[in-house]
Structure formats: structure tokens, C-alpha cells
Amino acid sequence: MSKLGVFDVSVRYGKVPALNDVSLHVEEGERVFISGPNGAGKSSLLGAISGAVSTSHGRIEMDGDILSGRPPEAIARLGLSMVPEGREIFGALTVEENLRVGVGIRRDKQAIESDISDIYDAFSILGERRHANAGALSGGQQQMLAIGRGLMTNPKLMMVDEPSLGLAPNIVDQVYETLVALQEERGLTLLIVEQSSARAARVGGRMILLRGGAVVGDGDAAEFAQQDLLKEAYFGGSQKETAQ
Amino acid sequence: MNNVAQLFFDAASLGGIYAMAALGIALIFGVMNLVNFAHGDYIAVCVFALIVPSSEAVAVMFLGHAPAVVLIPMLLGIGALLAMASEYVVFRHFRRADPVAMMIASFALGFVIQNGLLAVYGGRPKAISLWPDLNTPVAIAGASVPLLQVIVIVATLVVVCSLALLLKKTRIGLEMRAAAENFTMARLLGVRANVVITGAFALSGALAAAVAMIMVTQTGVADVRMGGQIMLVAFIATVIGGMGSLPGAVAAGFLIGAVSVLLQAFLPLDARPFRDAFLYTFVIVSLLLRPQGLFASNTSKPRV
Numbered sequence: 001m002s003k004l005g006v007f008d009v010s011v012r013y014g015k016v017p018a019l020n021d022v023s024l025h026v027e028e029g030e031r032v033f034i035s036g037p038n039g040a041g042k043s044s045l046l047g048a049i050s051g052a053v054s055t056s057h058g059r060i061e062m063d064g065d066i067l068s069g070r071p072p073e074a075i076a077r078l079g080l081s082m083v084p085e086g087r088e089i090f091g092a093l094t095v096e097e098n099l100r101v102g103v104g105i106r107r108d109k110q111a112i113e114s115d116i117s118d119i120y121d122a123f124s125i126l127g128e129r130r131h132a133n134a135g136a137l138s139g140g141q142q143q144m145l146a147i148g149r150g151l152m153t154n155p156k157l158m159m160v161d162e163p164s165l166g167l168a169p170n171i172v173d174q175v176y177e178t179l180v181a182l183q184e185e186r187g188l189t190l191l192i193v194e195q196s197s198a199r200a201a202r203v204g205g206r207m208i209l210l211r212g213g214a215v216v217g218d219g220d221a222a223e224f225a226q227q228d229l230l231k232e233a234y235f236g237g238s239q240k241e242t243a244q
Numbered sequence: 245m246n247n248v249a250q251l252f253f254d255a256a257s258l259g260g261i262y263a264m265a266a267l268g269i270a271l272i273f274g275v276m277n278l279v280n281f282a283h284g285d286y287i288a289v290c291v292f293a294l295i296v297p298s299s300e301a302v303a304v305m306f307l308g309h310a311p312a313v314v315l316i317p318m319l320l321g322i323g324a325l326l327a328m329a330s331e332y333v334v335f336r337h338f339r340r341a342d343p344v345a346m347m348i349a350s351f352a353l354g355f356v357i358q359n360g361l362l363a364v365y366g367g368r369p370k371a372i373s374l375w376p377d378l379n380t381p382v383a384i385a386g387a388s389v390p391l392l393q394v395i396v397i398v399a400t401l402v403v404v405c406s407l408a409l410l411l412k413k414t415r416i417g418l419e420m421r422a423a424a425e426n427f428t429m430a431r432l433l434g435v436r437a438n439v440v441i442t443g444a445f446a447l448s449g450a451l452a453a454a455v456a457m458i459m460v461t462q463t464g465v466a467d468v469r470m471g472g473q474i475m476l477v478a479f480i481a482t483v484i485g486g487m488g489s490l491p492g493a494v495a496a497g498f499l500i501g502a503v504s505v506l507l508q509a510f511l512p513l514d515a516r517p518f519r520d521a522f523l524y525t526f527v528i529v530s531l532l533l534r535p536q537g538l539f540a541s542n543t544s545k546p547r548v
Contacts, residue, residue, distance in 0.1 A: 052428050076434035088429045090422050101422045102433035104415060153434055 001064055003028045003189045004049070004157055009058030009068070011044045011213075018044040020213045021058065026157070031183060031190045031205035033221055035197060040210040042193045043085055046159050049191075050082040051075040062157060077105045081155030085162045085193070087146040091135025095126050098134045098145055102153040112152070119148040122178060140171035147178065151186075159191045164199065176203050201225035249387035251509055257393040259501025260400030261458055263494045265478035266485065267407065268451035270493035273482065274424035275444045277343045282330060282354040283478070284471025286449055289357060290323050290456035291466045292365055294374060299366030303466060308374050319457060320450040327449025328442055335445075339437075354471075361468045369467040374460050396458050403454060404494055407447070411490070416443050424488060484530055486537025496538060500527075 002025040011019040019041045026032050034042050047053030049060055051072035060067040067075050076082075081102070090098050099119060103112045120127030123144040129137065134145055143163055150158055160179065164172040180203060183190050194200045200207050200221040207224045209217030217224065265283070272280045294308035307315060334353050338346045378392040411417035416439070422430040423440045431437055455474065460466060481500050485492025503526050507519045515522070530538075 050432055052432060071437065072428070072431040073434050073436050076432060082432045084429065084432070088426055090425045090429070092425055093418075093421060097418055097421075100418060101430060101435065104419060105434035149433065 002026060002061075003030070003063065004191070005059075005061040006045075006049065007059045007061070009045075009048055009060060010056050011041070011048050011053055012056050018213055019048065019055075022210075022213070022215055023058075024208055024215060024218070026189060026191055029183075029187055029189055031180075031192070031203070033200040033203075033205055033207040034191065034193045034210060035195060035200065035207055035224070036210035036216075039212075041213040042210055043161055044213075045210065046082065046084075046161050046191070046193065049075075049159065050080060052082075076102070076153055079154070079156035081150040081153045081158045083146045083150040083158065083160040083163065085165060087139075087142045089134045089137075089142050089145050089149070091133065093134055094131050095134050095137070095145060096130040098149050099152050102149055106154055108154075111154075115152060115154070119151065122182075123148060140167050140174070143167060143171075143175055144178070147175070147182075151182065155188070157189045157191065159193075161193045162195065163192065164194065164196070172199070179203075197221060197225040247387075247509075249385040250389070251505060253384070253387060253389045253393045253397070255502040255505040256400075256498070257396040257501075258505055259498035260396045261455055261474070261497075262477050262481050262501050263400055263497030264403055264451050264458075265455050265474050266481035266493035266497040267404070267490060268448040268455075269475075269478055270482045270485065270488055270490050271420075271444050271448045271451075274488040274490070275420060275427070275441055276335070276339070276346075278335060278338075278346045278350065279343075279479065279482075280335075280448070281347065281350045281475060281479070282357060283448065283452055284473075284475025285354045285357040285361075286323055286326055286330075286452035286471070287456045287459065287474060288361060288466075288468060288471040289326055290319055290453040291372070291460045291470065292361055292468075293319065293322050294460065295365075295370065295372060295466065297364045299364070301366075301368055301370065303370040303372050305372075305374075308372065312375070316457065319453045321453075323449035323451070323453030323456070324446040325449070327445040327452065331442060331445040336438075336441075358468055358471075365466075365468065367468060369465050371464055372460055372466045373464055374457070376464075378461055392458070392461055396462075399454065399458070403451070407490070410447075416440070420444060480527055484527065484537060486539040489537065489539040492537055492539030499538075 004026040006022060006024045008021045008023055009019055010017065010021055022045060034045060036042055044053055048055045049067065051067065051070055055068050058068065062078060062080060065078055090101065099116055106112055120130065125141055126145055126148060134142065137145060147160070163175050167175065179190065182188060197207065201224070205221050207219060207221040208215060209224065268283050269280060272278050294306065296304040296306040307318060310318065330353055334349055335346065338349055378395060379390045381388040382391050382394070384394065411421055419430065419435045419440050420443060423435060427437065459470065459474070477500060478497070481496040482493045485496035504523055507522050508516065511519060511522065
């Protein structure tokens with residue numbers, strides 16, 4: 001049984017279809033990148049899995065539990081965590097309060113405290129600014145906070161939507177190093193939306209390519225980086241891929 | 245000096261009532277973008293809960309007989325239950341609806357409550373004397389102040405401080421603040437929407453009950469329509485304060501109370517009957533200068 005199974009899922013906003021009969025699987029401990037041009041349905045897919053977006057058709061399962069139709073808070077309780085596009089940190093809350101929003105679903109008080117100090121060890125700037133308003137952090141720091149916050153629900157599967165968006169390349173490197181280290185440490189399963197196949201190839205993992213709301217490719221990220229398939233999906237095969 | 249102290253107590257106690265009513269509205273707006281126009285009618289229900297249901301002109305005390313230690317928590321509970329029930333029966337079904345549709349639903353609910361009260365208690369205002377001793381003046385700082393004014397000011401401070409503590413220090417408070425800022429994100433982190441919203445309604449209803457007790461002690465009247473006027477002022481306070489901002493609601497409540505009292509004191513005699521026209525002119529000017537409110541709640545948007 002796969003960690004995550006998506007079966008024939010469709011999402012539409014009013015009459016506008018965003019996902020058409022998408023099926024995919026993610027195995028335990030795997031790292032999977034979702035890529036594709038703007039409007040391909042990447043965020044809709046993550047929204048459908050997390051429960052933030054309702055599906056019009058199809059079924060989503062995690063560890064055999066059916067997720068589709070459940071509210072986001074119930075899905076979070078089953079062990080799925082979401083680090084959304086644009087971070088969506090709570091700017092008026094302090095750094096530490098941001099981390100604690102997600103611990104309401106846990107009962108292991110001591111583990112919560114040690115998880116928080118682990119996050120401060122991994123991201124020392126968050127520890128230094130734990131009592132500062134999170135809205136005052138820089139973009140890269142907010143991304144670290146969003147990842148830390150996503151970990152505090154103690155997830156089995158974590159989804160990260162465009163972690164590199166709006167960040168300087170060296171900060172993106174840091175974000176990915178952290179994600180990979182965390183995955184190895186905790187045995188997490190990761191599903192990451194990443195526009196750049198080059199970046200995905202450097203980090204390593206499987207890549208699923210979406211276009212026009214459908215899966216158009218599935219394979220090793222390194223292969224995609226070399227192939228023209230991705231460029232074709234973006235630009236119809238003529239232009240050079242821009243570093244994003 | 246006497247006059248200054250007198251004015252201060254008048255302004256602070258009137259502002260305190262407005263602040264508490266505005267807090268009740270801002271709390272709900274913060275978590276679900278609903279301007280709950282039925283809030284004023286929660287206040288009226290709490291007042292009428294004090295007396296025996298009948299359409300007689302003379303009010304007979306019912307809950308109002310109970311000693312304060314029993315009466316206060318009971319009435320706070322009634323307000324909270326009423327607000328929670330209205331959420332369960334009405335607003336829950338509008339969660340995904342447009343905020344305008346929700347607001348209209350709240351108007352409708354207000355009319356239902358008002359007409360329910362009308363059917364049971366009749367339309368004539370009734371005289372109620374709850375804690376009449378509180379209107380006896382005491383001398384403070386050279387001014388002669390009704391004890392109630394002092395109690396109102398203290399009660400407002402207690403309510404505001406305990407609300408702030410609740411929001412800052414408790415689990416549900418943290419969840420409410422997170423939900424007020426970004427409800428979807430809070431839910432993605434496992435925060436239960438129903439718990440947060442029900443909690444916000446309970447607090448809001450309890451605030452309505454507190455306002456009811458103060459108003460009825462001060463005016464000595466129970467009127468089916470009594471919620472309308474205070475609701476209007478409280479709503480304006482939440483707008484001036486910055487929709488959804490709790491400190492803003494409190495500050496603007498006190499500000500409107502102060503302006504209102506100052507106008508009453510310093511307007512020429514001939515102009516005094518038109519005090520409200522001047523008050524609302526002040527409201528317009530304030531909104532022209534700061535359309536986003538005194539404490540805009542979007543200043544905390546994350547940077548990119």
C-alpha cells in the first residue's frame with residue numbers, strides 16, 4: 001500500500017477545471033517533486049490532498065484512510081502537514097506561537113518541547129527571535145518558520161508548496177538542505193512543488209509533471225532535467241528554461 | 245477640577261459600555277468575517293431574561309431576584325448559550341457563503357429575536373430596577389459619581405484584561421488569534437474550525453450579557469428595541485478601530501464615548517439636541533483620515 005494514493009481526482013472552481021482525473025502514488029519515505037507551468041494544477045492538487053480545496057470527483061487515501069471529503073483539520077490529525085505557497089505564517093503571532101498553533105492535535109507534551117528546541121537548534125535565527133512577531137522575519141526566515149511549523153504537528157507526510165518562491169538562490173539551497181536532513185532524520189515522506197527541474201535534480205528524487213490539470217510525466221528528476229519534456233510543457237519546446 | 249473628574253468618569257463609563265459591545269462584534273468578525281447585527285438583540289434578550297415573561301406593563305423580577313454572585317454568571321451563561329445557539333442554527337450554514345449574505349442573515353436573526361421578545365413581553369418599555377443602590381453617588385476626586393460608573397470602568401478593565409489574557413495565554417486563545425489571521429492555514433495545522441468559532445460566539449454572547457447588566461442598571465428600562473442603538477455605536481467603533489482588531493475596538497469604543505460626553509458638555513445649548521449629528525460628523529472625518537481604521541489589522545501581513 002502506498003503512503004499516499006490519488007485516484008482519478010478532479011477539482012473545479014465553478015466551471016473552470018483545475019485538475020482532470022489525476023492519479024498518482026507516493027511511497028513511504030519517498031521524495032516526490034510536482035512540477036509544471038503556472039496553472040497546471042500543482043497547488044490545486046496539494047489543496048485537494050490537504051482538504052483545503054474540495055474535489056469534484058475521485059478519491060484520495062493516506063495509509064488506507066480516505067482523505068477526500070474530510071475537513072483540513074481532520075486530515076492534519078491523520079498525519080499530513082502542509083507548508084503552503086507564500087508561507088502563510090501568522091504575522092501577528094510570535095515565532096514561538098506560530099510553532100505552537102499546530103501542537104493542539106498532539107498529546108505528547110515532552111516531545112512537543114523537545115521538537116521545539118530541535119527546531120531552534122536547526123534554525124538558530126528562529127530561536128533568537130522566538131518572542132518577536134513572525135511578520136518581522138525576512139522571507140527566508142519565514143520559510144524556515146513555515147517548515148518548522150509544519151513539523152510541529154508531527155506529520156508522516158509533509159507537503160511543501162514552492163519553497164523557493166521569492167528567495168535568493170543561496171537561501172533556497174539552505175531550505176532544501178534542511179528539508180533533506182529532516183527527511184532523513186524523521187523518515188518523513190515529502191511532496192514538494194518545485195518549478196525548476198534543475199533544482200529538483202540537484203536535490204534528487206522522483207518528479208511528476210503536471211500540465212493543464214493532468215499528469216504528463218512521471219520519472220526521475222535528473223532525467224527530466226535533461227529532457228526537453230519539461231521545456232515543452234512550459235513553453236511548447238522553443239524557449240530556454242529560465243532559472244526560477 | 246470637579247468638572248474635569250466628572251467628565252472623565254462620564255466618558256470612561258460610557259466608553260466602557262461601547263468598548264465591550266464593540267469587542268463582541270470584533271471577536272466574531274475576526275474569526276469569520278461576519279458583522280453580527282443580531283449582537284444588539286443578544287443584549288436585549290439578556291435584559292428580558294431578568295424578568296418574568298408577560299406582556300404586563302409592570303415588570304416582575306425573575307432571574308433579577310437572584311443575588312449578584314448567582315445572577316452574574318447565570319446571565320453571562322445565558323448570553324453565551326444564546327450566541328452559540330445562533331451560530332449552530334444559523335451562521336454555521338453560511339460558513340462558505342459571501343460575507344454579505346452572512347451579514348443579511350444576521351439582520352434576519354436580529355428581527356426574529358426582536359419579534360420573539362415582542363410576542364412574549366409586549367412592545368411597551370418596562371421599568372426594571374436591578375441593583376438600584378448602584379446609582380447612589382459617591383465622592384471621588386471631588387466629583388460626585390454614581391457607584392455604577394466606577395463599577396462599569398472597573399468591569400471594563402477586568403473584561404478587557406481577562407480577554408487579553410485568555411487570548412495570549414490559553415490554547416483556545418492562540419487558536420482564535422491564528423484563525424483570525426488565516427483560518428485556512430490554522431485548519432491545515434489541525435485547529436478545529438467549530439471549536440474556535442463556537443468559542444468566539446460564547447465570548448461574544450457573554451460580553452453582550454455584561455453590557456445588558458450595565459445598561460439595565462443604568463437606565464432602569466427594558467425595551468425590545470434597546471439593542472439597536474448600542475449595536476450601531478458598537479459597529480461604528482469596530483469600523484473606526486479597524487475591522488477585526490480587538491485593541492482597535494476597545495480604543496474606538498472609548499473614543500466614541502469620550503467624544504460623545506465632551507460634545508454633550510461643551511456644545512452650545514441650542515446645538516445639544518443635535519449632538520449625534522456632530523458625533524457622526526466626527527466618525528466621518530475619522531474614516532476619511534484613516535479609512536483602514538485606527539488599528540488596521542492588515543499591518544501584520546507577512547513580508548515576501
